[in-house]
Amino acid sequence: MPSSTGKLEINVTSEINGYPIAGADIRISYTGIPDSILEETTTDSSGQTEVLELDAPPVEYSLDVTSDQQPYSEYTILASAPGFETVSIAGAEILGGVTAIQNIRMRPSDSADSREERFVIPAHTLYGNYPPKIPEDEIKPVNETGEIVLSRVVVPEYIVVHNGSPRDSTAQNYYVKYKDYIKNVASSEIYATWPANTIRANVLAIMSFTLNRVYxxxxxxxxxxxxxxxxxxxxxxxxxxxNIYDTISVIVDELFADYLSRPNVRQPILTQYCDGRQVQCPNWMTQWGSKSLGDQGYSPIEILRYYYGDNMYINTAEAISGIPSSWPGYNLEIGSTGAKVRQLQEQLNVIAGAYPALPTLNADGIYGPATAEAVRQFQGVFGLPQTGITDYSTWYKISEIYVGVSRIAELT
Structure with missing residues (x-):
């Protein structure tokens, strides 16, 4: 079976202020053969590399439930830049036919002999061996003692991830942006080559489960x-x-405020699942099964109801934390005017201060060709479809990057 190629794009930012790091030196080698450099490149003013083509196994390996071949190739990425600690990531997973996105946050170095931060990415959950989910009730008892503090479902800006099992006190806690967490988990638990509606169904299950833990x-x-x-x-x-993948990233940006609910239940449902190949789980979704249903043309809610029953619904959170202002409820495009357009223009100008490739605008509240072009360029830098129209995904991506570079968000 002929091998294929996958793509890789690397984004490098400062851990301190979220600003892009231009001129970072990037070296890529096969994991296990670190001395033979396959590609060497540098980041542009937006902290990004060109999109690189790298060898990957045949796409069929990630689409065939019976295949026991590793469906991705593994690369080591070394990033270095003056004034920052070098970062090494071994085991970046490249799948055929999709673009892998490797975000690297570099820590400023206060000495001439900078240390190297090293990360090793373990096997994908569908390929490696991981303990199966211990079953839990999908709806948690709500005590009257005031233990549950939230009266409504809110999408958090950050969650705290304990990198180990709950009682492992040696495991480190990480502050992670909610959307980044969902993209990371989905990239770790399903293959980005799967049908879009299968990815949507799995992302909804991951988000609902996560929001149940939050709520x-x-x-x-x-x-x-x-x-x-x-x-x-x-x-x-x-x-x-x-690394995450473009096909997953776009879907998370589109759905990130959604979760799954049942009638008359306020909390998001703890939607559990298993792979359906190494582990079986009656009454839960199986990932390989959801892939098969996606191949057959099932919609996301049809996939979810197939496993969880007909009284499962997609709901949207009442609030999103950490944003200056919510989406107006309609697309902003050429001809739009008003306070929301002015706010958008002002936020894009702040972002352009950190990303010099983006143009600055006259913040006049009128969505003309210059604003559309600035939005289109922003979408290109941040991996969104380049329409020049400020839709739901684009509004919240602009909010997120604005908050990141202006540091108005306090970590709560």
């Missing part, structure tokens, strides 16, 4: 200081510094 304060009510763990026996696989 019920599941771990904090047990005395822990985190939101969720990276143990597959308890939660989902999350891997520090792993």
């Amino acid at each position: 019920t304060e599941w771990y904090r009510n047990q005395g822990f200081d985190f939101t969720i763990t990276s143990s597959t026996a308890f939660d989902h696989k999350w891997i520090p510094e792993r």
